[in-house]
Amino acid sequence: MNWSARTRAVNTGRQDGDGDPANVPIVPTSHLGLAYAREDGTATWRAFEDAVGNLEGGHATAFASGMGAIAAVFDLLPVGAQVVIPTDSYAGMRHLLEHAETSGRLRVRPLDPRDTDAWLAAAVEADMLWLESPTNPSLFEMPIAELTAAAAAADDPPLVAVDNTFATPLGQQPLSLGADVVMHSATKLIGGHSDLLLGVTVASSGRLAEQLRDARVRGGATPGALEAWLALRGLRTLPVRYAAVSETAADLVKRLREHPSVVDVRYPSLGGGMISFELADAASADAFCAGLRLIRHATSLGGAESTVERRAARPSDAHVPPGALRFSVGLEDPDDLWADVTQALDHVG
Numbered sequence: 247m248n249w250s251a252r253t254r255a256v257n258t259g260r261q262d263g264d265g266d267p268a269n270v271p272i273v274p275t276s277h278l279g280l281a282y283a284r285e286d287g288t289a290t291w292r293a294f295e296d297a298v299g300n301l302e303g304g305h306a307t308a309f310a311s312g313m314g315a316i317a318a319v320f321d322l323l324p325v326g327a328q329v330v331i332p333t334d335s336y337a338g339m340r341h342l343l344e345h346a347e348t349s350g351r352l353r354v355r356p357l358d359p360r361d362t363d364a365w366l367a368a369a370v371e372a373d374m375l376w377l378e379s380p381t382n383p384s385l386f387e388m389p390i391a392e393l394t395a396a397a398a399a400a401d402d403p404p405l406v407a408v409d410n411t412f413a414t415p416l417g418q419q420p421l422s423l424g425a426d427v428v429m430h431s432a433t434k435l436i437g438g439h440s441d442l443l444l445g446v447t448v449a450s451s452g453r454l455a456e457q458l459r460d461a462r463v464r465g466g467a468t469p470g471a472l473e474a475w476l477a478l479r480g481l482r483t484l485p486v487r488y489a490a491v492s493e494t495a496a497d498l499v500k501r502l503r504e505h506p507s508v509v510d511v512r513y514p515s516l517g518g519g520m521i522s523f524e525l526a527d528a529a530s531a532d533a534f535c536a537g538l539r540l541i542r543h544a545t546s547l548g549g550a551e552s553t554v555e556r557r558a559a560r561p562s563d564a565h566v567p568p569g570a571l572r573f574s575v576g577l578e579d580p581d582d583l584w585a586d587v588t589q590a591l592d593h594v595g
C-alpha cells in the first residue's frame with residue numbers, strides 16, 4: 247500500500263513481531279557483543295533512521311547534532327573543493343566553512359539565495375551546492391528542482407545538499423527534487439520539544455550513505471540513545487504538529503500584515519511554523535521582545551513553545567535588518583499568541 251507521510255511517520259521503524267513492544271527500546275550500550283556502537287549503530291538509532299529515511303525517501307544516518315550531520319556532509323568533499331552556500335543561512339554552518347576556508351581545506355562561495363541566475367551559473371563550476379530553503383533566519387526560498395537540474399546538466403555535476411530543517415519532510419522532500427543529500431537539525435521540528443540535540447543526513451544512494459556513516463565512525467558524532475529515542479517519539483507527531491503550526495502561523499501572518507507597527511512580514515509559500523517580521527528598528531524589536539509575556543524571548547526554534555529572537559543582535563547574522571524578528575510559532579492557542587504579540591507591540595509605543 248502507498249501509505250501517506252502522516253501514516254508512515256506514525257508507524258515506520260517499529261518492530262512488528264508477535265509480542266514486540268509498541269516502541270523500540272532505548273539501548274544504552276557502547277557494544278553489542280563484538281559490534282561497537284559507534285561503528286555499527288544500535289536498534290534505537292536504526293529505528294529513528296528508518297523513520298526519517300522513509301519520510302525523505304532515502305538512506306538516513308543519525309548524528310549527535312545538526313552540526314555533526316553538516317560536518318559529515320562537507321567531509322564528502324576533497325581538499326580544495328568549492329562549496330556554494332547562501333549568504334542568508336544557518337550561522338553555525340557558515341562558521342564551520344569559514345574555518346574550513348581559513349585552514350585551506352575548502353573554497354567557499356557565498357551567493358544571495360534570491361539570485362537564482364548566479365546559482366545556476368555557479369552550478370557549472372562548483373563541487374557542492376549547499377541549499378537551505380527556507381533559509382534561516384530570513385525565510386528566503388530557493389528553487390531546489392531548478393538548481394538540481396542545472397547541477398545534473400554540468401560536465402562534472404556538483405553534489406547538491408539541502409538543509410531541510412525548516413521545511414521538514416512534511417513540507418518538501420528534496421531528494422525527490424533531485425538533491426543528493428538532505429540534512430536536518432532534528433533538534434528543531436523533528437524532535438519538536440526543545441529537549442534534545444540531534445542531527446540526521448538522508449542520502450539518495452547507498453554509496454553516499456555509506457560515506458556519511460563512515461564520517462560518523464571517524465568523527466565520532468554519534469547520537470545519544472535517549473536523544474534518538476526522544477527524536478523518534480517527536481517524529482511520530484510531526485505531521486499533526488507541522489499542520490497545527492502552519493495553520494497558526496498563516497493566521498498570525500495575516501494579522502501581522504495588518505498591524506501598523508509591522509513594516510514587513512515574510513512567510514514561506516510552502517507553509518511551516520516560521521515567520522520573519524520586521525519592526526522599525528533594533529530598539530523597537532528589543533522592546534517587543536522584552537514586553538512578551540507568553541512567547542519566549544529565546545534562541546532555537548521548532549519546539550511546542552513559541553519563541554522569538556532578533557537575529558541581527560548576533561554578529562553572525564549582522565546582515566539581517568536590525569528590526570527583524572524570527573518567530574517560531576508553537577502549539578499554543580493562536581488567539582493567545584496574537585494577544586501576546588499585540589500587547590508587546592503596544593509596549594513598543
Ligand SMILES: Cc1ncc(COP(=O)(O)O)c(C=O)c1O
Nearest residue numbers: 311312313336382411431433444
Ligand atoms: C537550519 C539549521 N541547520 C542546522 C542547525 C544546526 O543544528 P544543531 O544545533 O542541532 O547542531 C540549526 C540550528 O539552529 C539550524 O537552524
